[in-house]
Amino acid sequence: MNRFICLTSLILLVFLAGLSLAGIPKMINYQGMLTDNSGTPLSGPYNLTFKIWTDTTGGSSLWDETHAVSVQNGLYNVILGKMTALNLPFNQQYWLEVQVGDETMPRIRFTSVGYAYRAQNADTAEYARGGGGGSGSPWIFRISDGSDTTITTGGGWGVARFGNQLFGNADSTHVNLGVACTTGTNGQNYKYCTVGGGWSNIASGYSATVGGGERNTASGGGATVGGGRLNIANGGVATVAGGVYDTASGSASTVGGGYGNTVSGNYATAGGGLRNSASANYAIVGGGSDNTAIRGFATVGGGYTNAAIESSATVGGGEFNTASGRFATVGGGSNNTASGSDATVGGGYNNIANVNDATVGGGYSNTASGSSATVGGGYVNTASGYMATVGGGVYDTASEAYAIVGGGYNNTASGYSATVGGGFSNTASGSYAAVGSGWINFASGDYSAIPGGFSDTITSNGDYSMIFGRGVYVNNSYRVVFFDGSSSGRLGINRDDRNGGISYPIHVGTSTGNGNGAYLTNGGVWTNGSSRTFKENFQTLNSQELLEKISSMPVEAWNYKNSPERHIGPVAEDFVSAFDVGTIREDGARDNKYLASEDIAGVALAGVKELINENQELRQTIEKLSQRISELEKTR
Numbered sequence: 001m002n003r004f005i006c007l008t009s010l011i012l013l014v015f016l017a018g019l020s021l022a023g024i025p026k027m028i029n030y031q032g033m034l035t036d037n038s039g040t041p042l043s044g045p046y047n048l049t050f051k052i053w054t055d056t057t058g059g060s061s062l063w064d065e066t067h068a069v070s071v072q073n074g075l076y077n078v079i080l081g082k083m084t085a086l087n088l089p090f091n092q093q094y095w096l097e098v099q100v101g102d103e104t105m106p107r108i109r110f111t112s113v114g115y116a117y118r119a120q121n122a123d124t125a126e127y128a129r130g131g132g133g134g135s136g137s138p139w140i141f142r143i144s145d146g147s148d149t150t151i152t153t154g155g156g157w158g159v160a161r162f163g164n165q166l167f168g169n170a171d172s173t174h175v176n177l178g179v180a181c182t183t184g185t186n187g188q189n190y191k192y193c194t195v196g197g198g199w200s201n202i203a204s205g206y207s208a209t210v211g212g213g214e215r216n217t218a219s220g221g222g223a224t225v226g227g228g229r230l231n232i233a234n235g236g237v238a239t240v241a242g243g244v245y246d247t248a249s250g251s252a253s254t255v256g257g258g259y260g261n262t263v264s265g266n267y268a269t270a271g272g273g274l275r276n277s278a279s280a281n282y283a284i285v286g287g288g289s290d291n292t293a294i295r296g297f298a299t300v301g302g303g304y305t306n307a308a309i310e311s312s313a314t315v316g317g318g319e320f321n322t323a324s325g326r327f328a329t330v331g332g333g334s335n336n337t338a339s340g341s342d343a344t345v346g347g348g349y350n351n352i353a354n355v356n357d358a359t360v361g362g363g364y365s366n367t368a369s370g371s372s373a374t375v376g377g378g379y380v381n382t383a384s385g386y387m388a389t390v391g392g393g394v395y396d397t398a399s400e401a402y403a404i405v406g407g408g409y410n411n412t413a414s415g416y417s418a419t420v421g422g423g424f425s426n427t428a429s430g431s432y433a434a435v436g437s438g439w440i441n442f443a444s445g446d447y448s449a450i451p452g453g454f455s456d457t458i459t460s461n462g463d464y465s466m467i468f469g470r471g472v473y474v475n476n477s478y479r480v481v482f483f484d485g486s487s488s489g490r491l492g493i494n495r496d497d498r499n500g501g502i503s504y505p506i507h508v509g510t511s512t513g514n515g516n517g518a519y520l521t522n523g524g525v526w527t528n529g530s531s532r533t534f535k536e537n538f539q540t541l542n543s544q545e546l547l548e549k550i551s552s553m554p555v556e557a558w559n560y561k562n563s564p565e566r567h568i569g570p571v572a573e574d575f576v577s578a579f580d581v582g583t584i585r586e587d588g589a590r591d592n593k594y595l596a597s598e599d600i601a602g603v604a605l606a607g608v609k610e611l612i613n614e615n616q617e618l619r620q621t622i623e624k625l626s627q628r629i630s631e632l633e634k635t636r
Contacts, residue, residue, distance in 0.1 A: 026086035029200075032098065033074045041074025049099040050080055052088065056095050056107050062088060193218075198227065208233075213242070223248070228257065235266075243272065250281070258287070268293070273302065283308070288317065298323075303332070313338075318347065328353075333362065343368075348377065358383075363392070373398070378407065388413075393422070403428075408437070415446075423452070430460065445477065528598055543610040549578045550607045569600065579603055 030050070034042045051064040065084040069076045080086060080096075088094070095107035193203040198212035208218035213227035223233035228242035233255075238248035243257035253263040258272035268278035273287035283293035288302035298308035303317035313323035318332035328338035333347035343353035348362035358368035363377035373383035378392035388398035393407035403413035408422035418428035423437035433443040438452035445462035456472045458465050465474050469483035483489035492502035494514035505522065509515020516529030553575065557568050576582050576592040581599040583591045 026088075027079050027081040028086065029077070030080050030096075031075065031077045034071050034076060034100070035074050043072050043074070045069070046071055046076075046100060048076075048078070050078070051097040051099070052110075053095045053097055053107060054092070056109070059095075062094070201225070205234075205236075216240070220249075220251075231255070235264075238263075246270075253278070261285070265296075276300070291315070306330070321345075325356075336360075340371075351375075366390075370398075370401075381405075396420075411435075415444075418443075426450075430458075430463070433458075445474075530598070541606055543606075543613065546603070546606055547610050547614075550603065553578060570595070575600070575603075 034046065036042060045068065047066060047068055049064060049066045052062045053059045054062060063084065063086060065080070065082075067078045067083075069078060090110075094110045096110060097107045098105045192207050193205070194207075194209040195201045195203050196209070196211040198210070198216070199214045201210040201213065201215065202217045202219070203210045203223075204217070204219045205223045206221040208220065208223045209225070210216045210218050211224070211226045213225070213231070214229040216225040216228060216231045217234070218225045218238075219232070219234040220236045220238045222237040223235065224239045225231045225233050226239075226241045228240070228246070229244045231240040231243060231245070232247045232249070233240045234247070235249045235253050236251045238250065238253045240246045240248050240255045241257050243255065243259055243261065245260045246255040246258060247262045247264075248255045249262070249264045250268050251266040253265065253267065254269045255261050255263050256269070256271040258270070258274055258276070260275040261270040261273065261277070263270045263278045263283075265278055265280040265283045267281055268283040269285070270276045270278050271284075271286040273285070273291070274289040276285040276288065276291045278285045278293045278298075280293065280295045280298060282297045283295065284299040285291045285293050286299075286301040288300070288304055288306070290305045291300040291303065292307045292309070293300050294307070294309050295311045295313065297312040298310065299314045300306045300308050301314075301316045303315070303321070304319040306315040306318065306321045308315050308323045310324050310326050310328060312327045313325060314329045315321045315323050316329075316331045318330070318336070319334045321330040321333065321336045322339070323330045324337065324339045325343045326341040328340065328343045329345070330336045330338050331344075331346045333345070333349055333351070335350045336345040336348065336352070338345045338353045338358075340353055340355040340358050342357045343355065344359045345351045345353050346359075346361045348360070348364055348366070350365045351360040351363065351367070353360045353368045355369055355371050355373070357372040358370065359374045360366045360368050361374075361376045363375070363379060363381070365380045366375040366378060367382045367384070368375045370383055370385045370388045372387045373385060374387075374389045375381045375383045376389075376391045378390070378396065379394045381390040381393060381396045383390045383398045383403075385399050385403045386401040388400065388403045389405070390396045390398050391404075391406045393405065393409060393411065395410045396405040396408060396412070398405045398413045400414050400416050400418060402417040403415065404419045405411045405413050406419075406421045408420070408424060408426070410425045411420040411423065412427045412429070413420045414427065414429045415433050416431040418430065418432065419434045420426045420428050421434075421436045423435070423441070424439045426435040426438060426441045428435045428443045430444050430448050431446045433445065433447065434449045435441045435443050436449075436451040438450065438456070439454045441450045441453060441456045443450045443458050444460045445458045445465055447464045448458040448462050449466040450456050450458065451466075451468050453468050453472065454470045456467050456469060457474070458467060459473075459475045461476060462474045462479060463477040465477060465479040465481075467474050467479070467481040469481070469489060470487040472481050472484045472487075474481055482491055488505070490502040490504065491506045492508075493506070494509040495502065495507060495517070499510045500517075504519035506520040508518045510517060512534065516534050518526070518528045520526055553570055555568065555570055557566060559566050572582075572595045573592045575595055576590050579599070580590060582594065582596065585591050
């Protein structure tokens with residue numbers, strides 16, 4: 001198995017442990033991490049060989065020793081020089097090489113820790129206690145070059161060692177040392193650094209503080225490391241509360257805790273978690289793992305491998321989500337992307353809102369690619385028109401401005417402001433066209449409508465038309481068609497199956513208030529309800545008066561205005577005035593604009609009846625006269 005070493009720290013165990021170089025132990029504490037090629041920490045026993053060289057490659061090997069180490073969760077710790085004395089002068093640059101089995105890692109350059117062996121000016125250091133000598137009082141160390149260092153330590157009289165002099169209750173291996181941020185001269189410019197406790201912590205910034213823990217460093221002015229291990233606060237007023245391998249390098253940046261988090265933006269924050277990064281000013285990562293906020297005011301709340309990569313972008317949580325548009329938001333879910341300005345993906349999986357103000361509420365593989373477009377949810381839906389909407393469903397598409405698909409399967413609204421409510425494989429391609437539901441319906445005319453049905457079609461010539469049924473086809477504007485010749489149906493108005501059903505192609509009402517059951521026969525004749533049970537207030541007509549009115553009634557040939565049709569009959573004003581028929585208006589007068597064909601037929605029938613009576617009387621009179629003539633002729 002291939003492995004690699006990750007250098008974590010080189011630490012001098014005893015800082016100037018005596019007043020002469022002969023008293024300094026020649027040992028260096030080294031800690032590293034052992035992982036496989038995928039970055040997974042290893043555990044178990046391993047043999048590690050360490051060598052010191054004079055150059056980064058090639059050069060001369062000056063020292064080596066082998067350690068049997070027990071690795072736990074990738075971490076191990078050794079003391080170099082414990083088995084083979086480190087009798088090197090540290091008066092030139094050295095490189096450390098680590099070998100694990102047959103693999104040799106790239107050499108690591110020694111930094112200033114090892115070269116503390118050369119701090120010979122410590123041989124003439126003077127020291128004095130300041131602050132009145134109480135617990136935790138500052139110690140002011142005067143170095144021979146005239147610089148001053150202020151060290152404040154907590155516990156007892158302070159925990160600090162300088163040369164052979166021990167201050168407080170430290171021992172030879174656990175030293176709490178506050179190192180001055182910078183040095184002044186002649187007792188001036190003290191920096192008030194503080195180390196509260198723990199092991200091998202360093203506060204080297206102006207008024208910097210390390211509260212405790214292990215090998216933490218506060219090097220920024222006013223920086224703070226509360227505790228934990230191997231944490232660094234090197235930005236001005238930066239804070240690492242705790243955790244392991246956390247770094248706050250931006251001004252006023254904050255890491256709450258966790259492992260391997262990095263905050264490099266000014267005023268940026270990582271609340272905790274694992275390997276999170278807030279690299280822009282005011283960026284925030286709340287927690288989780290491997291999350292990134294890389295632009296100003298960007299925010300990742302938590303989750304795994306999420307990224308907010310534009311100003312004020314937000315990812316609430318989930319995994320592998322990206323908010324790359326300005327003010328874009330991904331609430332959660334997995335593999336979602338909001339790349340347009342102010343775009344939003346609420347959650348779900350593999351959803352995309354890639355233009356300004358676009359929204360995907362959730363679901364799977366949905367796309368809102370039109371400006372201000374919306375996909376509420378569902379599966380593989382697309383809203384690509386401006387302010388277009390797909391509410392849900394599967395494989396639905398709203399591809400024109402203001403188009404809407406409510407749901408269903410494989411529906412398409414491709415006309416301007418077109419709508420498909422639902423169903424299966426329906427298409428509304430005309431402007432303002434609508435398909436309510438059903439299966440394989442097409443509304444291609446502008447303002448056309450198909451409420452539902454199966455395989456109905458309004459062509460692009462069928463503007464303002466509406467159809468319903470099965471296989472209905474309309475190729476003209478301003479048409480309303482229910483059903484068709486091959487799939488005939490019934491149209492009921494004001495009646496249903498609770499009051500006798502619909503027995504004719506058109507069947508109207510059930511009583512005087514809604515049509516009295518009038519209907520269009522299967523042969524196409526309109527038939528009114530005329531039962532005596534439907535009628536009341538019968539009146540006997542004055543026969544002589546009726547004939548006089550008929551005789552004086554104008555009956556002419558005419559046509560309706562703007563129509564070539566010719567008709568024969570009376571006009572409503574004359575007929576209503578003569579016979580007092582028709583409905584009564586709200587003003588109490590008869591409506592004299594319209595005539596019922598039944599009234600005309602009734603008047604005609606009454607007139608015929610009266611003529612028949614008169615004809616019968618005339619026949620009788622003629623017979624009597626014929627008899628008298630015959631008798632007179634006989635008497636001659």
